[in-house]
Amino acid sequence: MxxxxxxxxxxxxxxxxxxxxxxxxxxxxxxxxxxxxxxxxxxxxxxxxxxxxxxxxxxxxxxxxxxxxxxxxxxxxxxxxxxxxxxxxxxxxxxxxxxxxxxxxxxxxxxxKKEIVAYRIPKNKYNMKIIGKHLSTEQFNSAINKEQTTIIDMRNIYESEVGKFKNAEIPQVEKSKDLLPEVRRMLKGREHHQVLLYCTGGIRCEKASSFLINEGIENVKQLKGGIIQYAHDIKKNGVKSKFIGKNFVFDARLGERVSDDIISNCHICNKSSDIHRDCKNDACHILFIQCQECERDLNGCCSDKCKEIASLPIETQKDLRKNRNSPDKRRYFKSPQL
Ligand SMILES: [Zn+2]
Ligand SMILES: [Zn+2]
Known part of the structure; x- marks a missing residue:
């Protein structure tokens, strides 16, 4: 067999x-x-x-x-x-x-894959035997309050859009390969700071912390187990969460609520919403934030154009897909592949 x-x-x-x-x-x-x-x-x-x-x-x-x-x-x-x-x-x-x-x-x-986290930085720029100190949820919560501390969210901007640690700084990049150079740039003049990194489950901070240490930033620390472990610990210990909003996840759920705060807005009508959606037009599949009303109005699509396409017979859609063209250039993150 x-x-x-x-x-x-x-x-x-x-x-x-x-x-x-x-x-x-x-x-x-x-x-x-x-x-x-x-x-x-x-x-x-x-x-x-x-x-x-x-x-x-x-x-x-x-x-x-x-x-x-x-x-x-x-x-x-x-x-x-x-x-x-x-x-x-x-x-x-x-x-x-x-x-x-x-x-x-x-x-x-x-x-x-070539790398488990695709930062695309040369191998001589980090050494996985030298990484930032792991902090538990409790340690992270107290480290946040120290003077001369910089907190950096090591995820993509569409992830931090719906949830983040309150005072975290968000690197404004759209591609993973630009992330570490941008974080290095952000820390210019703050090399002596306590630098706190976090991501979803910890994996991205391991390599990032190693890279930053290699760049001469000595006091780099990382949240052990990431937002996921943090949220579990906060709940278990009944402590108020310093992470607000949702934890974005790369599967069909698209998010897990950590606190009741809604920190983002619908990309269509700008009303408060933190529901990520994957455009229902099969030729689009953009990842975007949409409130329930706009979801109803647009049948879960990102635009009128996509709504129109999604309502056509499937064969017509397939033909259109051959000449695939994104309908609207506002935000271009592909939905995570499930
Ligand atoms: Zn809306
Ligand atoms: Zn669309």
Whole structure:
């Protein structure tokens, strides 16, 4: 029998299958910076093991490590933990459950990549053995209040748009490859500051902190486990969150609420809203923020143009898609691939 090492079913069938499931799933994530000797073999091994456990999600493998966001059937949770503990490259990873559950993934994708976080900086600009000090939620909360402190959000601008630490500075870049040079520029003249970094789950700060230390910024610290761990700890300890709004996530949920604050506005009517949407026009799929009223008016599309296209018969849409052209140039972030 030929082993199936990737998914071959269509998206519609996969979603139907997911909706018909009679059990719960647990969404979680983990990462590890560790030398993977043969990323392709490792990828195949992981795909087989996780496929057997009916795990969905998105996993990146590179020779520098692994980054995984997955959804595990709850009846397979113990088996999943055992499987992880038996893979030497993963035996000590911190597995973080999602802040709030919901349909996250509907298939398993395991990809070999050049880097697990694509900053595209040369290897001689960082050393993963020298990274910023990890701070727990409690330590991070008290570090925020110190004098001469700079807090930097290490995520994309569409992520910090709906949620961030109150006094965090947001690097104004649209591409990951521009992020670290921009953060370095922002810290010019503040090299002696305590620099606090955070991201969704911690993975992006590991490499970023190493890069900044290499640049001569000595007092770099990072939030251990990122916003996800922070939100869990805040809830558990009944402490007021210094993170306001939502935690953006790269799956069908698009966000998890951390505090009740709504810090962004609808991109259509400018009313207060922090609901990210993926434009319903299949040829568009822009990621944007839209309030419920505008969602109703535009049938979940980003513009009248997309609404018009989305309402055409599917065959006509397919023809239009061939001459694919973005309908409106306001904000161009592609929705995360699920
Ligand atoms: Zn609106
Ligand atoms: Zn659109």
């Amino acid at each position: 030929i082993k199936k090492l990737y998914n071959k079913k269509s998206k519609d069938i996969l979603i139907e299958n997911l909706e018909a499931e009679t059990f719960n799933r647990i969404t979680c994530s983990f990462y590890n910076y560790i030398k993977i000797n043969s990323p392709f073999d490792f990828r195949n091994k992981l795909y087989s093991l996780f496929h057997t456990l009916n795990i969905f999600g998105r996993i990146y493998v590179a020779d520098e490590g692994i980054n995984a966001q997955i959804s595990v059937p709850s009846h397979n949770w113990a088996k999943f933990l055992k499987t992880i503990s038996e893979i030497s490259e993963l035996s000590d990873v911190q597995i973080k459950k999602a802040i709030s559950e919901g349909i996250s993934f509907y298939k398993l994708v395991v990809k070999v």
